[in-house]
Each structure stands twice: as C-alpha cells, then as structure tokens.
Amino acid sequence: MERKVKYNYDFKLRCVKEVLKNHQTVDAVSKLYGCHHTTLHDWIRFYEKYGEKGLLPRKNKVYSLLFKLKVIKAIEKDLLSFSQACIKFNIPTKSVVMNWHRNYKKDGVIGLNHKPRGKPKSMQFKRAKKKSNKPLTREEELLLENESLRAELDLLKKLEALIQQEQNKKHKP
Known part of the structure; x- marks a missing residue:
C-alpha cells in the first residue's frame, strides 16, 4: 500500500x-x-x-541501521537541524529523523532497528478442533453438553436483562 x-x-x-x-x-x-x-x-x-x-x-523507504546512525552522528557532530539533515541526506520529512533521534536517545543503537508495522505475518490463530472419526467418550459428551448449556444460559440471561432494561425505559417518563 x-x-x-x-x-x-x-x-x-x-x-x-x-x-x-x-x-x-x-x-x-x-x-x-x-x-x-x-x-x-x-x-x-x-x-x-x-x-x-x-x-x-517518494515511496516509503526502509533505511538501513548504518544510514540512520550516519544521520544521527551528522546531526550531533555538525550541529545540523532536523530539516538540514533531511536535505543533506534526501529524507522526505523531518519527522522521520526526529523519531530516529528520539529512539536513539532513549534506547541507543537498538532503538534504530527497523520495526515492521502492522499485523505480524506469523500470527497464531486459534483454529477449531478438527472432528475425529472416533466416537466421544461419555465424559467428553457430558463436557460438550455442559458447555452448550452454559452458553445457552448466558444467552438467556442477557436477553432477560435487555428486556428488563427496555421495560424500565418505558416506565420512566
């Protein structure tokens, strides 16, 4: 994008x-x-x-750690402003350099490492358990039924609370 x-x-x-x-x-x-x-x-x-x-x-560019360090060192050594550093190193906006400088002051060289944005590609998703061909044991059947009944009970409680809330609204002028 x-x-x-x-x-x-x-x-x-x-x-x-x-x-x-x-x-x-x-x-x-x-x-x-x-x-x-x-x-x-x-x-x-x-x-x-x-x-x-x-x-x-310009397209979004990922700068190397050495380049970022070179920019930070030039700012400190030559007393460049962020705008001057942008022009000298052809960086589109000074906010990029400001972030590098802040991260460098806070965390040192480690703060300049590239941090990918967005959702990690290797995110683990909880997948539904695959049904096996083996019949369930009596205990497993009871656990499934218990889970189903609890979900149904929670749903009924929420429905009752909503109905009660609507009735209270009607009675108040």
Whole structure:
C-alpha cells in the first residue's frame, strides 16, 4: 500500500517557482495556495539542492541501521537541524529523523532497528478442533453438553436483562 500524497508534483513546482522566479514571499504563496509555510520552505530547499527531482513523491523507504546512525552522528557532530539533515541526506520529512533521534536517545543503537508495522505475518490463530472419526467418550459428551448449556444460559440471561432494561425505559417518563 502506497503512502497518500497530499500535494502533487505540479502543485509543489508551481509554488516553488512562484517564490523563486516571481519573487513572491513564502508567506504570501503559502496563503494563496493553502499550504503551510514551513512545508513550502522544505520544498524550496529540496528544489535548490536536487532540482525538480527533489519535489517528486517518494515511496516509503526502509533505511538501513548504518544510514540512520550516519544521520544521527551528522546531526550531533555538525550541529545540523532536523530539516538540514533531511536535505543533506534526501529524507522526505523531518519527522522521520526526529523519531530516529528520539529512539536513539532513549534506547541507543537498538532503538534504530527497523520495526515492521502492522499485523505480524506469523500470527497464531486459534483454529477449531478438527472432528475425529472416533466416537466421544461419555465424559467428553457430558463436557460438550455442559458447555452448550452454559452458553445457552448466558444467552438467556442477557436477553432477560435487555428486556428488563427496555421495560424500565418505558416506565420512566
């Protein structure tokens, strides 16, 4: 599943060119086109460093542990801001770098390991027991009947509680 792109390439290019070629202010262009001024600043920086390719939408990328560590070390050594690190290493959003930095401060290098998102593929599901051809023992039959009767009793209790609740609502004005 791909990431939803909020602003398309043509929109970004139009906004950047308004600022750079038509000498409009970032605030004026951001208000005119309805995008946030810091987002527009980021587009301009990417455009200045990577050209029109810097504005192309990117697929979600999994970064290696060494790359993440390189970015974190550059931030600390060169005193880069998160935005500057994004531009230097061509990372689409600073929130990615902020998360890496926070995880590194909290857990060290282990915090930078890739954590897969979503449901694990090897999730264990409880499967219904397969019926065997062997006849059930008397004890097994009684246990099954007992389980069935308990379920039926629970169902009847819930139904009775619902009926009682409806009657109480009708009697209250």
